[in-house]
Amino acid sequence: MMMNSHGCRRGALPRLGLGLGLAAACGLAWAGTVWAAEAEAPPAPGGLGALAAAEGVPVVVTATASSSPADSGASLVEQYREGGGVGRQSSRTHVVLFWFGAAAALLGAIAVIVARRPMRSALGLLVVVLATAGLYLLLRAELLAALQVLIYAGAVVVLLVFVITFLDQGAVTAPGGRRLPVRVLAVAAIVYVLYLAAHELFAMGLGSRIPPAADFGSTASVGHALFTTFVIPFEAISALLLTAIVGAVAVAKGRADGTPTTAGGALSGAGESKGTPAAGHDEGGE
Amino acid sequence: MPDVGLNHYLLLGVMLFSLGAVGFVVRRNALISLMSIELMLNAANLVLVAFNRYHPVDHTGQIFALFVVAIAAAEAAVGLAIIVSLYRLRRSVGTDDADGMKG
Numbered sequence: 001m002m003m004n005s006h007g008c009r010r011g012a013l014p015r016l017g018l019g020l021g022l023a024a025a026c027g028l029a030w031a032g033t034v035w036a037a038e039a040e041a042p043p044a045p046g047g048l049g050a051l052a053a054a055e056g057v058p059v060v061v062t063a064t065a066s067s068s069p070a071d072s073g074a075s076l077v078e079q080y081r082e083g084g085g086v087g088r089q090s091s092r093t094h095v096v097l098f099w100f101g102a103a104a105a106l107l108g109a110i111a112v113i114v115a116r117r118p119m120r121s122a123l124g125l126l127v128v129v130l131a132t133a134g135l136y137l138l139l140r141a142e143l144l145a146a147l148q149v150l151i152y153a154g155a156v157v158v159l160l161v162f163v164i165t166f167l168d169q170g171a172v173t174a175p176g177g178r179r180l181p182v183r184v185l186a187v188a189a190i191v192y193v194l195y196l197a198a199h200e201l202f203a204m205g206l207g208s209r210i211p212p213a214a215d216f217g218s219t220a221s222v223g224h225a226l227f228t229t230f231v232i233p234f235e236a237i238s239a240l241l242l243t244a245i246v247g248a249v250a251v252a253k254g255r256a257d258g259t260p261t262t263a264g265g266a267l268s269g270a271g272e273s274k275g276t277p278a279a280g281h282d283e284g285g286e
Numbered sequence: 287m288p289d290v291g292l293n294h295y296l297l298l299g300v301m302l303f304s305l306g307a308v309g310f311v312v313r314r315n316a317l318i319s320l321m322s323i324e325l326m327l328n329a330a331n332l333v334l335v336a337f338n339r340y341h342p343v344d345h346t347g348q349i350f351a352l353f354v355v356a357i358a359a360a361e362a363a364v365g366l367a368i369i370v371s372l373y374r375l376r377r378s379v380g381t382d383d384a385d386g387m388k389g
Contacts, residue, residue, distance in 0.1 A: 091289060098290040102298045109302050109325055113309030118317040125321045128302070132328050139295070139339040141348045144331075144355075151355050156324065156362045163366045164317060171378050172317065186312050190304040197300040201293045212342035225345040226352070237356045244360030252367035254374065 026127075030100065030134050097138055104131040117173055122160045129153050140217035295336035302329035316372065316379045320365045327358045 104127055111124030129152040136145035164172060215221045226234055306325030313319055331351040338347025369379055376383045 095288070095290045098294065102294070105298065106301060106305070109305040112318070112321050112325055113305055113313065115318075118315060118321075121318050121321050125324060128325060128328060132332055135295070135298075135332060136335055139335045141335045141339070141351070144335060144348055144351055147352065147355060151359050152324075152328075156359055159362060159366055160317070160321065163370060167370070167373050167379065168377070171373065172315070183312050186308045190308050193304050194301060198297055201296055201300075212339065216342045217339075217345070217348065222345050222348055222352075226349055229344075230349050233353060237353055241356060241360055244363050248363040248367040251364065252370045254371065 026104075026130075030097075030104070030130070094138060097134070101131045101135045101138070104128075105135070118164045119161065122157055122164060125160070126153055126157045129157060140212065141222075142217055143219045143222045292336055292340040295339075296333055299329045299333035299336065302326075302332065314380050314382055316369045316381050316384070319381060320362065320369065323365075324358060324362065327354055327361075330354060 108124040108127030108131060112121045112128065115121045115124060129148060133145045133148040133153075136142075136148060213221075303326050306322045306329060309322035309325065310319050313322065331354050334347040334351045334354070338345065338351075341347075372384055373379055
């Protein structure tokens, strides 16, 4: 195992960098395509155009906001009916981009769960994250798409890659999958769930027929809701993040003498051999 | 070309979530389990945003998804810290090696 991992590791770094760069480039190119398609959609009453205007020239925003809602709303309704509910984008572009993003997300997800090396799983997760960001753009959630790229691709996946490279490759790669019956059961369960979901979902007509407002999903309107209706959860989440930071540092740092803390030890069974005498030594590792 | 509606996004969300759930159950590598959890959270986010897009009376779904992203980031940080701690103790990231709480 160790020989194998060392043999693979020699040429792995350039290839890994290439793969990461390629995945990121593909994802960003796709997100850019969605962006361009959104921007060139003829009426473009809200969304990215409004976002750009809102950040650039506030005066223009107030002008358009006061003059245009009536006619842009009318054209929205018009197009909503024409496109059968896809909103202001041209239907064909939306469909093509959706299938592309869905295929990328599914392939990435499969790569996450079948890859033997965690690094390839992380690459798959990166593909999923970027594809989902593009789908958010299609669903007119621009702020969320940007935050998805920033937080998931920029922080979570990078943290994962960092930890994977930090740990010993042999140990990281070693645990394989479960035994065959477990796998077969899991796959059977997923197929059954998917069958049920597909059957039920396409049988009922979901979604309201309300066309979204012109500024639906724009950063300005989401931000407004975030700081008025949802201000208390927003503040609470900052407390949660602070707690998580402190907790992560406390768990990962360990004690001054180098032994992990009880929080880490409780998970892995060292707590009973050093911290709590009452727990006994019946199945201690050492 | 058939149109894409809420159903398609929901089905995609179901598929991503199921893949994440299967990955969490089947894999014994703690790192990949963590990534499977991220996959499931992503799928839930996609469904939230899709519902909000096709029921656009307010932005509740999008903001909920925003909170889920924040919680996912916190969970990844703490989870990775636990994995690093586990690795220090057992020189392994297998979830089967974390059996200290087995009675």
